[in-house]
Amino acid sequence: xxxxxxxxxxSPEGWPYASSEPTDADDPGRFRALFGRDSLITSxxxxxxxxxxxxxxxxxxxxxxxxxxDPETDxxxxxxxxxxxxxxxxxxxxxxWPVRDGELRYYGSADGTSWFLVVLAALGDDELKAxxxxxxxxxxxxxxxxxxxxGGLVRWGPREASGGLIQQxxxxxxxxxxAYGGGILETDGSVPEPPVADADTQAVAVAALRAVARLSxxxxxxxxxxxxxxxxxxxxxxxxxxxxxxxxxxxxxxxQLGWLLWADALPPDLLTPYAIRLxxxxxxxEFGLRTLSSAHPQFRADAYHRGAVWPFDSWFGWGGLxxxxxxxxxxxxxxxxxxxxxxxxxxxxxxxxxxxxxxxxPIANQIQAWTVGARWALExxxxxxxx
Numbered sequence: 228x229x230x231x232x233x234x235x236x237x238s239p240e241g242w243p244y245a246s247s248e249p250t251d252a253d254d255p256g257r258f259r260a261l262f263g264r265d266s267l268i269t270s271x272x273x274x275x276x277x278x279x280x281x282x283x284x285x286x287x288x289x290x291x292x293x294x295x296x297d298p299e300t301d302x303x304x305x306x307x308x309x310x311x312x313x314x315x316x317x318x319x320x321x322x323x324w325p326v327r328d329g330e331l332r333y334y335g336s337a338d339g340t341s342w343f344l345v346v347l348a349a350l351g352d353d354e355l356k357a358x359x360x361x362x363x364x365x366x367x368x369x370x371x372x373x374x375x376x377x378g379g380l381v382r383w384g385p386r387e388a389s390g391g392l393i394q395q396x397x398x399x400x401x402x403x404x405x406a407y408g409g410g411i412l413e414t415d416g417s418v419p420e421p422p423v424a425d426a427d428t429q430a431v432a433v434a435a436l437r438a439v440a441r442l443s444x445x446x447x448x449x450x451x452x453x454x455x456x457x458x459x460x461x462x463x464x465x466x467x468x469x470x471x472x473x474x475x476x477x478x479x480x481x482x483q484l485g486w487l488l489w490a491d492a493l494p495p496d497l498l499t500p501y502a503i504r505l506x507x508x509x510x511x512x513e514f515g516l517r518t519l520s521s522a523h524p525q526f527r528a529d530a531y532h533r534g535a536v537w538p539f540d541s542w543f544g545w546g547g548l549x550x551x552x553x554x555x556x557x558x559x560x561x562x563x564x565x566x567x568x569x570x571x572x573x574x575x576x577x578x579x580x581x582x583x584x585x586x587x588x589p590i591a592n593q594i595q596a597w598t599v600g601a602r603w604a605l606e607x608x609x610x611x612x613x614x
Contacts, residue, residue: 230276230603232574236269236596241283243269246576247594254593263288263307263339264397265597267346268539271611272600274349281350288343289362293334299325299388301335301395305369307343309336309392322401324390335392336399337373337383337428340366341435348438349613356442367439370432371451377424379458380470381432384421393418396425396469397540398518398532407590408530411469411477416525419477425469429459430486434613459487460494465504468519479523480504482516482537485544488551489612502551505544512580514567515541516560529579529588536585537577538564538605539597546610561605574598 235247238261245265249256258265267288270281291311293302301309315324315331324331343366347356356363373381383395392399394410403410403418413419433452440448462470468479484505487493493501505511509520515536519526526534541564548557567585571578576595579586604611 230273230599232594232599233273233277235594236599237280238283240287241279242266242287243280243284243596243599245596246592250573250593253589255590256592256594258592258595261287261291261308261311263309264336264342265595267339267342269596269600271342271346271349272539272542272597272604272609274346274611275607275609276603278350278352281346282352282355285343285347285350285355285359289359291332292362292365294365299391300333301386301391303334303369303372305340305365305367305372306334307336307339307366309333309339309395319390322390325388333391335383335386335395337381337395337425338397338431340369341381341428341431344370344435344438344442345431345613348441349611363439363442367435367443367448370435370439374432374451374455377422378474379455380424380462381428382422382424382472383428384423384472394423396423396428398425398427400532408527408533408535410532411479412525412533413471414478414524419469420472422472423469423477424462426459426463426467426483427486429455429463430483430490430492433459433492434490437613456492456494459492460497463487465501479519479525480507480510481519481523482510482540482544484510485516485540485547488547489543489610490547491550491613498551502548502553502556505548506553506556511556511559512536513559513563514578514580514585515564516544517580528581529586531577531588531590534579535577535588536564536567536580537598538568538574538601539595542601542604542610545605546612549610550612561608564601565605568598568602574602 245258245262291308312331400410436452469477519533545560576591
């Protein structure tokens with residue numbers, strides 16, 4: 228079976244750009260670049276059908292892995308690049324991003340390094356594991372260090388340099404008060420005090436620690452995963468989006484609950500309450516999972532990270548609900564997202580869900596790689612969960 232729209236996002240080297248070039252005048256097509264997180268998640272979604280995409284992505288990211296500390300680019304030894312543009316557009320210079328000799332090599336991602344480990348372990352390629360041994364061991368070292376610095380959680384911020392991302396989970400943003408609705412806010416609309424630990428990042432950190440255990444054969448990493456699960460259980464509730472720098476809850480139920488279920492990042496006794504909360508109608512719609520509950524004061528149906536539905540994000544929620552034994556709810560997510568994509572056409576980055584059904588959002592790229600991957604994975608009932 229061919230993967231719809233995949234050729235539109237594949238680079239000549241075989242790794243996926245985050246988005247295609249604009250398909251028409253109304254398509255921003257603004258992520259035509261190698262993104263660590265996006266390219267890795269797309270690789271995982273397509274793994275049974277196209278393992279070559281994962282191999283190309285892992286090699287490309289290993290070649291760009293950081294070996295130094297640089298606050299301007301958010302580099303730290305072992306980190307995987309967030310966004311790489313060999314020739315950055317003028318807009319990045321205008322926004323003060325760390326463009327050097329025309330190149331943007333930016334590392335401001337809290338979870339991209341974890342995804343590198345997850346995908347390498349999921350691929351199960353012993354030759355590539357050996358080839359990239361230095362890279363995955365450095366990535367594991369970065370993750371362990373991040374957990375130590377964060378008191379058992381992976382945290383991001385504050386960013387002191389100009390440009391770049393001030394929030395660095397997958398709900399990343401240069402400014403959470405911008406009109407498009409990106410990032411995480413407190414219920415009163417204020418920006419959470421950094422350093423922040425968002426639930427999504429903790430979920431993939433647990434999956435990554437277990438991945439390192441499989442790659443290395445060392446029990447230490449499974450033990451660290453268990454410790455991290457315990458800290459998550461103590462720090463989060465089903466209505467917690469993140470934990471701020473004072474270790475106080477940033478309130479907000481949403482699709483992040485699906486990430487925690489997907490990654491087995493919760494103790495067994497918490498699976499059911501988290502799945503129940505994820506399945507409530509303020510989060511689970513007829514067309515996928517909202518990034519933020521419609522009951523939250525900062526909700527807006529078309530807000531980028533605070534209410535819209537992302538197919539890739541709902542894919543995690545589908546897998547998580549199914550793993551928790553909520554088969555009917557999981558099937559609602561799966562069929563709902565596929566129905567929305569059929570109605571909207573192409574492979575949009577995200578969409579709004581209103582009383583009229585799924586609606587296009589102008590800021591959304593119309594062919595997003597991890598939406599291409601989500602469609603294939605949902606159609607073929609592949610959840611990508613660590614085994």
